[in-house]
Amino acid sequence: MRILLFTGKGGVGKTTLAAATAARLAVSGRKVLVASTDPAHSLGDVFGAPLTGEPSEVDTCLYAAHVDARGLVDKSWQDIRRQLRDWLAGVGLDELDAEELTVLPGVDELLALSEVARLAGQGRWEVVVVDCGPTAETLRLLALPEAIADYVDRLFMPSLRAKASALGRLAEHLGRLRRLLTDPSVTSVRLVTTPERLVVAETRRTLAALALRGIRVDSLVANRLVPRGRMWQGPAASWLRTRRAEQDAVLEELAASTPLRVHLVEHRPAEPVGVHALLELAGDLYGDADPLAEPHGGDDAVRPLVDLRPLDEGGYELAIALPLTDTAELDLARVGDDLAVTVDGVRRLVAVPVLLRRHEVTDAFIDERGLVLRFEGEA
Known part of the structure; x- marks a missing residue:
């Protein structure tokens, strides 16, 4: 299918x-x-x-x-929401808190x-x-x-x-x-x-x-x-x-x-x-x-989001398969063991491979693979 x-x-x-x-x-x-x-x-x-x-x-x-x-909201979600609200009230939340917590x-x-x-x-x-x-x-x-x-x-x-x-x-x-x-x-x-x-x-x-x-x-x-x-x-x-x-x-x-x-x-x-x-x-x-x-x-459409390659001179390259353009607004941040990648306002946490979690990013560039990060040494 x-x-x-x-x-x-x-x-x-x-x-x-x-x-x-x-x-x-x-x-x-x-x-x-x-x-x-x-x-x-x-x-x-x-x-x-x-x-x-x-x-x-x-x-x-x-x-x-x-x-x-x-119609689906009226038919399906209201029943789930009612069950959740009743359950939350039953474990000690007051009625108002339970009502607010079930608004998704x-x-x-x-x-x-x-x-x-x-x-x-x-x-x-x-x-x-x-x-x-x-x-x-x-x-x-x-x-x-x-x-x-x-x-x-x-x-x-x-x-x-x-x-x-x-x-x-x-x-x-x-x-x-x-x-x-x-x-x-x-x-x-x-x-x-x-x-x-x-x-x-x-x-x-x-x-x-x-x-x-x-x-x-x-x-x-x-x-x-x-x-x-x-x-x-x-x-x-x-x-x-x-x-x-x-x-x-x-x-x-x-x-x-x-x-x-x-x-x-x-x-x-x-x-x-x-x-x-x-x-x-x-x-x-x-x-x-x-x-x-x-x-x-x-x-290319189904290649993995993240591709890790060792470098002959030492260190690693982590390629993130993103179709970036020269005008793309890109932001990177390390959040614990994740890399927060934001492209034109859309954010995704990408898990840093265990092998690289004690390494630091020393370079970043764009090539045919997408966004490429170079990791070297230990943090």
Whole structure:
């Protein structure tokens, strides 16, 4: 079973491309579910069919659903929260403290992601395609399992969690969700962008943020390119050729900055609505290739976050596989036995290998491996 997460800056066409990918996979005979966690819920508009929180068949082998995060909060979280509140009150906290301690940030987004995992775990589908929200919301969404698990760990000791069945189930569930998201053989992200410098800059930042989360990106999709029209004439034709040349320059810079494959999709004269139109779009997106085929650069996409190498002259190099750019805002700090790496505001604690815990960092630089730290001597 595979899970494909589509995300990108708002308005780049990720919902349409997610739906086109799902339609293409279904035509090949795979049983596919495409689910939207985007609050905008435009997936039904793309298929031209009403959707609910329960998967419904929109074509042969193709199912679709809108995940209703608000409804999940009302249905599922309130019961867990009530159990936790009652248990906390029972171990000596007053009612107000117990109420405050059971308010977890981002629980609606977390439940939306949990619902996707639940649907994927039913075993009914070979592929689950997820239309995520805009990039910023998606990064927050994908960070939640780890963030809330850490919150629970700090708030409740393991011995107390064992006595609270609801809390224990929540901790176990968060662990499974994290493992699912960071398993490169199951889950990967496809980043959708448009060939504009501001959008591509956000895409590069997103690549680094996902790498810090340990979440695999398997390819990029550059959408809405101006079509090539060599026979066009007149002022409008000149403008279109100039615009496409600008887009090609941006794409060359993007391709040079990442080993990932960049799929190109030209702007279409009509908005694709319905399975037939989506299949035509999928033809532009994938050509004759299987959407699940390992793309060029796949080995780089799944390389380990941290790679340790000894140096011939003594000491070690620790490479952290981050797709950094010259404009990235990078901050490093040693926190006990961890290295706090912050890239463009996204922070991750990276465990320093035991071998290096009595060494100190003497140099840091960026090469094709990402961020490279040089450790020498004993602290």
